[in-house]
Amino acid sequence: MGDKIDNPVVTEHELSELRSLIETRSGILFDNSRHRFLSSRVAEYMQRRSLTRGADLLRLITSSNVEYESLLERLLTQETRFYRYPEMFSAFERKVLPEMHMKKFWENPRTLRIWSAGCATGEEPYTIAMSICETLEFAEAWNVSILATDVSREALQSAERGVYTRRAVEGLTPHQVETYFLRVGEQYMVKPKIRNMVSFAPMNLAQTVYMGRFDCIFCMNVLIYFSDQRRAALIQRFYEYLEPGGYLFLGHAESAANAQVKFNQVMHDGARLLQKPLGMPGPHAFAATEATP
Ligand SMILES: C[S@@+](CC[C@H](N)C(=O)[O-])C[C@H]1O[C@@H](n2cnc3c(N)ncnc32)[C@H](O)[C@@H]1O
Numbered sequence: 001m002g003d004k005i006d007n008p009v010v011t012e013h014e015l016s017e018l019r020s021l022i023e024t025r026s027g028i029l030f031d032n033s034r035h036r037f038l039s040s041r042v043a044e045y046m047q048r049r050s051l052t053r054g055a056d057l058l059r060l061i062t063s064s065n066v067e068y069e070s071l072l073e074r075l076l077t078q079e080t081r082f083y084r085y086p087e088m089f090s091a092f093e094r095k096v097l098p099e100m101h102m103k104k105f106w107e108n109p110r111t112l113r114i115w116s117a118g119c120a121t122g123e124e125p126y127t128i129a130m131s132i133c134e135t136l137e138f139a140e141a142w143n144v145s146i147l148a149t150d151v152s153r154e155a156l157q158s159a160e161r162g163v164y165t166r167r168a169v170e171g172l173t174p175h176q177v178e179t180y181f182l183r184v185g186e187q188y189m190v191k192p193k194i195r196n197m198v199s200f201a202p203m204n205l206a207q208t209v210y211m212g213r214f215d216c217i218f219c220m221n222v223l224i225y226f227s228d229q230r231r232a233a234l235i236q237r238f239y240e241y242l243e244p245g246g247y248l249f250l251g252h253a254e255s256a257a258n259a260q261v262k263f264n265q266v267m268h269d270g271a272r273l274l275q276k277p278l279g280m281p282g283p284h285a286f287a288a289t290e291a292t293p
Contacts, residue, residue, distance in 0.1 A: 008046035014054030027206020029227045045074050078155045080120040082127050082172055088249055091271035093135040096247050100215055111143045113214045117205055118222030119148035122159025126190055129197040130180050149203035160200050162190035205234055213243050220251040228258055235259035248274040
């Protein structure tokens with residue numbers, strides 16, 4: 001007797017095989033804290049594919065890249081919103097951008113390169129763009145480029161469209177909605193002024209790619225997808241990609257603990273930023289989780 005299609009059966013062993021297959025293949029880790037999430041998303045996927053046994057799922061994804069990618073898409077969480085951590089964006093506007101303004105005032109061209117690593121559906125890079133427009137004096141005189149990357153192609157497609165529901169823009173001020181969005185029926189589309197500041201590209205952060213240098217890197221709520229070892233290696237790469245004096249923005253629950261590199265920890269109105277030292281690390285450069293200078 002076969003199992004019912006609406007009740008797929010995946011054993012613990014199959015689930016753990018799936019977990020290690022994803023880690024080996026994509027460098028993405030679903031640890032024990034996300035066990036329930038993983039098993040329920042896998043069950044949903046199997047129902048859609050009319051699969052009843054974990055063994056059939058494993059066979060399918062090992063024999064087809066398309067199926068593997070499609071399952072992976074279902075397992076990634078794209079939860080995000082505009083100005084997700086207001087105090088971080090306030091620190092960006094009040095501390096980091098004025099600092100960049102001073103530092104680059106005499107540069108010609110005056111450039112600002114920012115990376116939103118793990119940008120999901122685009123709210124984060126568009127928030128960065130809005131913050132820059134609202135804060136940077138003579139923003140139009142700057143050559144601003146915001147690179148936004150994610151491993152999820154579906155999330156990137158939606159980010160590139162830049163069309164959001166009324167609910168998504170609810171947390172913005174009426175002035176921001178009016179200045180940066182066009183109303184299209186019941187939806188809100190980012191205006192070209194903002195859209196053109198951002199370029200999107202698919203990228204798996206577990207893989208090493210030459211990126212050039214950035215003034216700021218935002219990598220919020222993505223490190224949970226990495227093992228301790230990969231996380232430390234990624235933080236090390238972020239450090240190398242940053243200009244001296246550049247900033248790394250992590251999510252609330254994330255830290256650069258265990259990384260070998262020495263960021264300075266900078267507190268600004270409740271926000272914790274990590275800054276790459278300006279010159280050679282001196283006696284005041286601490287490991288990222290240690291005391292504030
Ligand atoms: C919870 S969202 C965070 C979005 C945004 N940074 C924020 O904080 O609001 C996590 C994003 O990380 C992406 N992600 C997960 N693993 C990744 C990897 N190895 N490389 C690139 N992106 C990854 C997911 O696809 C998802 O869009």
